[in-house]
Amino acid sequence: MDNLKDVSDAALVVAIGRWHEDALAEAFRRHAGAVCALARRVLGDAALGEEVVQEVFLRLWSSPERFDPARGSLRSFLLAQAHGRAVDLLRSNSSRRRREEKDSLQSAEAGYDIEREVWDLAVAEHLQDVVKSLPVDERRAIELAYFGGHTYREVATMLGQPEGTVKSRIRSGLKRMRGLLADAGLSPAATE
Amino acid sequence: MMGHEEIESLLGAFALDAVDDDERQIVEDHLRECPRCRAEVEQHREVAAHLAFAGSTAPSGLWGRIAAELEPAQPEPELARIYPVRRETAVPPWIGRALTAVAAMIVLVVGVLGWQIHREQGRVRNLAAQLSRTDGLNRAVRDATLDPRSAKFALTSVDGKVHVDAVMQADGTGYLVSHGSLAPLGKDQTYQLWGIVGAQRISLGLLGGSPDVVAFRAAGAKMSALAITAEAVGGAIQPSRAPVASGFV
Numbered sequence: 001m002d003n004l005k006d007v008s009d010a011a012l013v014v015a016i017g018r019w020h021e022d023a024l025a026e027a028f029r030r031h032a033g034a035v036c037a038l039a040r041r042v043l044g045d046a047a048l049g050e051e052v053v054q055e056v057f058l059r060l061w062s063s064p065e066r067f068d069p070a071r072g073s074l075r076s077f078l079l080a081q082a083h084g085r086a087v088d089l090l091r092s093n094s095s096r097r098r099r100e101e102k103d104s105l106q107s108a109e110a111g112y113d114i115e116r117e118v119w120d121l122a123v124a125e126h127l128q129d130v131v132k133s134l135p136v137d138e139r140r141a142i143e144l145a146y147f148g149g150h151t152y153r154e155v156a157t158m159l160g161q162p163e164g165t166v167k168s169r170i171r172s173g174l175k176r177m178r179g180l181l182a183d184a185g186l187s188p189a190a191t192e
Numbered sequence: 193m194m195g196h197e198e199i200e201s202l203l204g205a206f207a208l209d210a211v212d213d214d215e216r217q218i219v220e221d222h223l224r225e226c227p228r229c230r231a232e233v234e235q236h237r238e239v240a241a242h243l244a245f246a247g248s249t250a251p252s253g254l255w256g257r258i259a260a261e262l263e264p265a266q267p268e269p270e271l272a273r274i275y276p277v278r279r280e281t282a283v284p285p286w287i288g289r290a291l292t293a294v295a296a297m298i299v300l301v302v303g304v305l306g307w308q309i310h311r312e313q314g315r316v317r318n319l320a321a322q323l324s325r326t327d328g329l330n331r332a333v334r335d336a337t338l339d340p341r342s343a344k345f346a347l348t349s350v351d352g353k354v355h356v357d358a359v360m361q362a363d364g365t366g367y368l369v370s371h372g373s374l375a376p377l378g379k380d381q382t383y384q385l386w387g388i389v390g391a392q393r394i395s396l397g398l399l400g401g402s403p404d405v406v407a408f409r410a411a412g413a414k415m416s417a418l419a420i421t422a423e424a425v426g427g428a429i430q431p432s433r434a435p436v437a438s439g440f441v
């Protein structure tokens with residue numbers, strides 16, 4: 001295929017469905033950095049994180065039909081796949097390490113995909129603003145659940161708060177973030 | 193048995209994989225029947241994808257390991273693979289009655305794939321239609337596109353939903369063709385085009401709230417990239433919001 005860099009993610013997945021290896025390579029180029037960063041962060045282990053990335057992209061190759069462009073972006077699909085797998089690994093690992101929780105954006109690694117750099121730098125600034133403007137209780141609950149790989153019940157124990165409260169805060173925080181992202185001109189508004 | 197409200201209250205935690213296995217099963221069963229809750233989970237996952245926006249480069253060698261494990265490309269016909277099979281309205285109900293289950297699946301596969309290809313072809317047709325209009329601007333775009341000395345590239349959003357074709361001639365005259373992928377803005381907003389020169393972002397002009405085909409001038413400086421932001425009417429001295437699309441020249 002020519003000009004793969006110019007085609008949409010949905011078209012890339014169509015090409016993957018037609019056994020175009022270069023389309024998978026382009027999907028990898030676009031999204032593997034973010035997928036890898038998330039898997040590593042949740043697992044706290046670079047090698048395990050890379051295994052998850054490998055698994056996610058091989059699965060996209062073998063079962064592209066699992067991605068439905070009508071239901072969200074390819075990036076969120078791949079990240080959800082990687083997150084689910086990372087959490088499964090984490091929970092099956094009895095020697096799970098206690099990891100220090102850090103602010104999500106402070107852990108961003110250097111070396112952005114150069115093609116995305118213009119976007120990334122501007123987006124990161126706005127994301128910091130969005131995350132900072134969340135109420136602390138909501139932000140903490142979301143970070144512990146998403147990056148810590150904890151269940152909301154575990155988060156409730158860690159924070160010494162009722163389970164129902166934590167459950168509600170995760171949901172209301174995500175909804176609030178969606179609104180804030182839309183206000184900042186970032187893409188969730190486009191899926192309304 | 194959990195009620196709808198109770199399941200709804202779990203959707204945020206579910207989207208972050210933060211529920212126990214028994215609750216996960218209950219929510220998954222519910223999502224198969226409830227499009228509203230399904231949509232909410234997808235929205236939460238899109239938000240989470242932004243949270244995870246720590247885009248770094250994947251380690252070198254990782255792609256090589258993946259490529260080594262790929263199944264070999266399948267022989268023709270290319271339609272042998274299915275994509276995507278889960279579109280719920282792709283096949284009229286009468287097909288299921290008229291054909292066997294196998295035949296119905298083949299129709300679904302070909303139909304849906306055809307829809308995808310049609311959509312891509314539609315984009316090409318739209319571009320051709322826009323370029324073939326007789327007004328001066330589109331003629332200029334067509335001429336610039338055909339000029340081998342022109343740089344042709346695209347400005348896209350991270351999620352690929354925005355795709356603006358760009359062509360820049362050697363003299364610095366450039367054109368953007370949005371294909372309608374830039375969502376119309378309210379009357380108090382306008383799109384603004386920026387050129388990236390080194391660490392500087394230089395305004396290349398206001399594009400209006402619903403740009404289709406526009407011209408710009410970028411003479412005198414070597415642009416490494418272009419970006420489009422949505423700004424308040426009148427424009428901004430520096431971008432005040434994240435780009436809706438960007439691309440390297």
